[in-house]
Amino acid sequence: MASSSSSSLSRVVVKSSDNNLFVVNKKVASQSQLLKQCIDNMEEKGTNDVILIPLSNVTSNILTLVLEYCEKHADFADDDNNNQELKQWDHEFLKKFDYATLNSLTMAADYMVTKSLLNLCCQFIADSIKDLTVQQIRQIFDIKNDFTPQEEADIKNENAWAFR
Amino acid sequence: MLEGKNTPDHDNGKHIFLPEDLILEILVRLPVKSLIRFKSVCKEWKPIITDPNFAKSQLNHSKTSKCMSSSFVIIRSDNSMFMLNLDLNNLASRKTEDIKGKFVPISPRFNPSLERQGYNILCSFKGILCVYVCDTENIFMWNPNTNESRLIPSPGGTLRMIGFGYVSSTNDYKIVLVSWSTFIKVYSFRENKWHKKDYTSTCQYLYDINTKAMFNSTYLSTLVLIKKKFRSDQKISNQIRPDQIRKIQIRSEITKNKKQLQ
Numbered sequence: 001m002a003s004s005s006s007s008s009l010s011r012v013v014v015k016s017s018d019n020n021l022f023v024v025n026k027k028v029a030s031q032s033q034l035l036k037q038c039i040d041n042m043e044e045k046g047t048n049d050v051i052l053i054p055l056s057n058v059t060s061n062i063l064t065l066v067l068e069y070c071e072k073h074a075d076f077a078d079d080d081n082n083n084q085e086l087k088q089w090d091h092e093f094l095k096k097f098d099y100a101t102l103n104s105l106t107m108a109a110d111y112m113v114t115k116s117l118l119n120l121c122c123q124f125i126a127d128s129i130k131d132l133t134v135q136q137i138r139q140i141f142d143i144k145n146d147f148t149p150q151e152e153a154d155i156k157n158e159n160a161w162a163f164r
Numbered sequence: 165m166l167e168g169k170n171t172p173d174h175d176n177g178k179h180i181f182l183p184e185d186l187i188l189e190i191l192v193r194l195p196v197k198s199l200i201r202f203k204s205v206c207k208e209w210k211p212i213i214t215d216p217n218f219a220k221s222q223l224n225h226s227k228t229s230k231c232m233s234s235s236f237v238i239i240r241s242d243n244s245m246f247m248l249n250l251d252l253n254n255l256a257s258r259k260t261e262d263i264k265g266k267f268v269p270i271s272p273r274f275n276p277s278l279e280r281q282g283y284n285i286l287c288s289f290k291g292i293l294c295v296y297v298c299d300t301e302n303i304f305m306w307n308p309n310t311n312e313s314r315l316i317p318s319p320g321g322t323l324r325m326i327g328f329g330y331v332s333s334t335n336d337y338k339i340v341l342v343s344w345s346t347f348i349k350v351y352s353f354r355e356n357k358w359h360k361k362d363y364t365s366t367c368q369y370l371y372d373i374n375t376k377a378m379f380n381s382t383y384l385s386t387l388v389l390i391k392k393k394f395r396s397d398q399k400i401s402n403q404i405r406p407d408q409i410r411k412i413q414i415r416s417e418i419t420k421n422k423k424q425l426q
Contacts, residue, residue, distance in 0.1 A: 103182050110186060118189070126193035134204050141182065143206045155204040158273070158311045163201055 012039060013052045014067075020060035021052075022067060027077070031070035033113035058108045062101075066108050069093065069117050094124045099140045188212055192221050196291070200309055214310065220335060238270075238293065238308065240285065245270050247308060274304050274313040287328035287339075294328045294339060305337065305353065319349050319358050 012029050014022045029035040035053060042051050055063065072093075076086045094102065102125055109117035129137060138145055145152070156163055182190075191199065191212060199222070203210045212218060237248045246267040275283075275297060282298035295304045306313040319341055328339050337353035350359045 106182065106186055106190075122186070122189040123193050125190050129190075130194050130198040134201060137202060137205050141187075141205075143208075145205075146207045147204060152204050155210075159200045159203070159309070 011050060013050055014063065015052060015054040016058055016060040016063045017056050018060050020063075022060075022063060024067060024070075025074070028067065028070045028074045031073050031077075031114055031116075032066070033115070035112065037113075055112070057111050059104075062104045062108045065097075065101075065105055066112060066114065066117065070114065073116065090120055091124075094120065099125070103141075184208070184212070188218070192218065192225050194222075195226065196222070196309060236291070236308070238285070238288070239267065245272075245308075270308055270311075272304070272306055272308070272313060273311045274306065274315070289329050289337070292328075292337060303339070305339075314353070314356075316351060317356065317358065319351065 010026055012024050012026065012035065014024050014029070014035065016022070024035070026039060029039060038051065038053050058066070069090075072089055073086070076083055079086070094105075097105065102121060106118065106121040106125065109115075109121055129140065132140070137143070147155070187209075191202070191209070194202070199213050203213050239246045239248060247270045248267050272295070284296045284298070286294040286296050286303070288294070291307060291309055293306045293308060295306050296302075297304065301318070303316040303318075304313050305316060316339065329337070334354065339351040341349045341351075348360075351357070352359065
């Protein structure tokens with residue numbers, strides 16, 4: 001598959017948890033520190049084979065999204081981080097998803113060590129939940145209210161202003 | 165808010181539990197007002213939000229991000245204190261009517277009957293108030309957002325409050341008091357202790373040009389030292405950190421203005 005005659009790899013194959021294979025350009029894969037580390041290790045060993053990287057924690061749906069992000073950011077890799085077009089793209093990219101997808105994407109970004117995507121997801125989630133009520137937060141993160149009604153009332157009374 | 169948007173068909177209907185370290189990454193990016201509300205989400209979140217180290221990272225985040233964190237104003241009337249929360253991001257679009265009615269009465273947990281005893285709010289800095297209770301002569305540091313407070317040990321003697329602030333290099337809040345003789349006392353929140361500092365005998369007393377003296381990051385910048393030996397137009401301004409006093413010359417234009425006034 002790889003036509004490069006040097007010892008450096010041009011592409012890698014990434015396997016999702018549900019056993020789908022994705023052929024990924026090295027520049028794109030390098031957006032993830034996890035994939036980059038794997039590639040660097042293989043190159044040090046001087047292998048010419050196409051390597052397969054299994055990601056046991058990432059489903060193909062989410063992996064597709066991470067790779068879409070990596071592809072876009074690889075195109076802008078030489079630009080400075082403040083590229084407005086890229087920022088706009090980031091925002092449009094995340095806007096499409098519901099919280100469950102955002103949470104999965106955040107976990108995948110963390111697992112694949114794609115720092116900029118992780119920061120982006122966390123900031124996006126924070127921005128979109130900041131005005132929500134406690135009840136809505138519990139729904140989104142599927143959190144059970146383990147306070148007694150009295151305890152909850154006490155916390156609310158202490159900080160009444162934050163609930164208005 | 166995001167409901168009803170297109171969902172890639174993964175684990176449909178199932179919630180994804182974020183691990184605690186990622187929850188923290190999200191929470192640290194929230195403004196204070198949201199965090200205080202979210203303390204009542206569950207027992208797992210409350211200690212995360214109330215952890216002092218978390219507060220520090222949250223502050224750093226809100227400083228670096230261009231989004232301004234929410235601020236508040238405390239208004240004191242005869243019998244009570246009210247807090248008005250300002251969302252600085254939306255302030256421009258706010259009409260006066262929107263702000264009305266958002267004053268929330270607050271009452272310090274350390275002393276709910278404060279108004280009967282008489283009190284002074286000495287200084288405030290980064291959301292922390294320094295309150296002096298007249299009856300008991302106690303000084304409290306109080307965070308009205310969390311209603312947490314600390315009773316400051318008595319410094320002893322008659323001292324005048326001149327400064328209160330946060331020293332970022334040591335992650336410490338400090339209170340500076342001055343006596344009318346030759347020393348100042350500096351309280352360190354971290355050590356919960358007063359330190360006495362002498363300063364040169366030629367400086368007769370410290371004078372605060374602005375009662376809202378505060379640390380500008382590491383320096384207490386609004387103090388003015390008056391040397392008795394000098395004439396009144398030769399005031400010397402000091403940039404002073406509690407543990408090191410050094411003199412700098414007052415800027416010439418200020419001196420000139422002073423002369424014109426006289």
